[in-house]
Amino acid sequence: MNSKISFQDVVKTFPLKGAEFTALDRVSLEVADQEFVTVVGPSGCGKSTLLSMAAGLQDPTCGRVLVDGTPVTGPGPDRGVIFQQYALFPWLTVRQNVEFGLKLAAVPTQERRHRADQAIGLVGLDDFADALPKALSGGMKQRCAIARAYAVDPQVLLMDEPFGALDALTRVQLQDQLLATWSREKRTVLFITHDVDEAVYLASRVVVMAARPGRIHRIIDVDLPYPRTEEIRLSADFRQIRNTVWTAVYHQEHAAPAA
Template sequence: MTNGTGMNNKISFQGVVKTFPMKGTDFTALDGVSLDIADQEFVTVVGPSGCGKSTLMSMAAGLEAPTSGRVLVDGRPVTGPGPDRGVIFQQYALFPWLTVRQNVEFGLKLASVPAEERHRRADRAIALVGLDEFADALPKTLSGGMKQRCAIARAYAVDPQVLLMDEPFGALDALTRVQLQDQLLATWSREKRTVLFITHDVDEAVYLASRVVVMAARPGRVHRIIDVDLPYPRTEDIRLSAEFRQIRNEVWTSVYHQQPAAPAA
């Protein structure tokens, strides 16, 4: 299943199969997943527990390798992690002894970026996520939402073309979650990265994305791809609109009322 954009694809999953050894046999986490994501597109992936959402993202990040098939970024096979892809997990993974600025600079320091350039890029990323006033604060003084904004700033600082986000707002309260969704979209509208965003929340999937990929479980497959024909910028009025409810109900039904996979012959 593709987006029909041909050479504009930023990420391509081509017949991806992923198996894991389990109790003397192989467990198939993903079975023949093909999906194209266009440059600067915001795609969310949602599905029932065990559908392989996080495995899909890990392969795009280069943290897992396909058992068969290929994952491409910019037409090149993914063979490991790289600075062209920023990865953000649900856990903040901040260094507690470093300030916000030092956390954001960490990847740049590993890449041997000179100090002056490092500071400039870190300060810009911190401003993008609205943490200017907390640049010198330690993580223990930040709320959960602020810690996640710091993690997002760290990913932006290395200037990736692709953002891979695995349920980054899943551990946050409902109000903070909505606020960070709006801030993420505001940042994306300015920066125009390609975003692959994994979530278990149907409302979040619809609100953020131009397309929602619905996965089927066990083994993980692309069940449906649903276009979200709602304008950007997204607003509270859009959340309350009949059009949003209609798409949300379509995604919900696709996720939670799937027919079980046919048993293997």
Template sequence: MTAKISFREAGRTFPVKDGVLTALEKVSLDIADEEFVTVVGPSGCGKSTLLNLAAGLTRPTSGEVLVDGRPVTGPGPERGVIFQQYALFPWLTVRGNVEFGLRLASVPARERRERATRAIDLVGLGDFADALPKTLSGGMKQRCAIARAYAVDPQVLLMDEPFGALDALTRVQLQDRLLATWSEQRRTVLFITHDVDEAVYLARRVVVMAARPGRVDRIVDVGLPYPRTEEIRLSPEFARIRNEVWHAVYHQPAATTSA
């Protein structure tokens, strides 16, 4: 399979009061075109830093990150980024929020509205296109944020714990909706989470990060068929894979600081 995203011995350090903090160290990972990959690991293992490198929000201090074989030097429209915080404009409707990136890209008004409508319908918010964020539930706000990312038609979705602040039922519902849209759109997805069940349920492969300095500890293949269902979530094979990932995440030495 062709690599859509490649981390090649990527490292990232940050200055701290007493020296240097090594957040990531020699991370090498290839993510195939249209693949859904989740990343889990202990707190402070560099999961979000990894995503920020792919997004171009920060630069590696060693190694490189490539998308389609080209070095990532900054943010780009081919990469949509979705964070835990929705970051919606409270004075804009759902449609206005979804159209915002298209407006910045000078997309003509008619096309902008058509693309926004498709994205809003894709995430199931068609009846709320004219609603303001203050009238939406947390799950609906996150769906609006996902629609905004979809509207600009990115090839890659980079998602940093997007469902982390939601209640358990809403979280499961959004997992199912995300997989439904992924099955239809087939974008490449890099999804950061601290929830092992979520990581296994969504992904073709789960990347387990080692405690700081962050590095790839192991990659677990999830040989479960799509579409994923409640039956799969309750299956013995799901439990087996979940236990493997759980053990890999929670039986690691504590994070250390490199100076």
């Protein structure tokens, strides 16, 4: 497998009440170029910590995180990060929010406008390019955040429960739109979620994590064709994989990690 993201024996510890808390324990994972991988697991299993290290926002205590074979030492334009909170600037329009990272990178005005409009079109916000965030619904704000990440042309998208605060219908609509955009652009996606159905619907592989300490419990292949459709979501094959993932997440044996 041609790895785009590589976690190699990653350990992450934090001080806690005078002791040491192990958030991640010897996590190794390879994510292939252009692959869509979801990570799901119980609360406290270290999902977001794993993504933060790939983003360069946290350093591993031990082990290494690599992108394209190069150790991650901090944030970079090759990785776009999308969080659950939209983090839009309320005084900037949709286009200005999307252009923000390009402006910081000193991209010339004309090219900046072109790339921003292209990203806005990808997420279907053409008619709202000049609107302020207060005029947008929650789903539209998240689409704006996704467009901002796409505008800087990252090779990797790191998404930390980006649809977690949305209502069920909007969430499904954005899942479909994200997959449609991914099918055209073919970025590598690492997507954190607590929703089993979402994990299965989006991914080619689901990584199930166990908590305390955080570690990989099981990796489950999603042998369902793309594009994903409502018919697939309602199929017996989907239900079977979903049940497998559900069992792996919520019925884990409380055993000590392997030595």
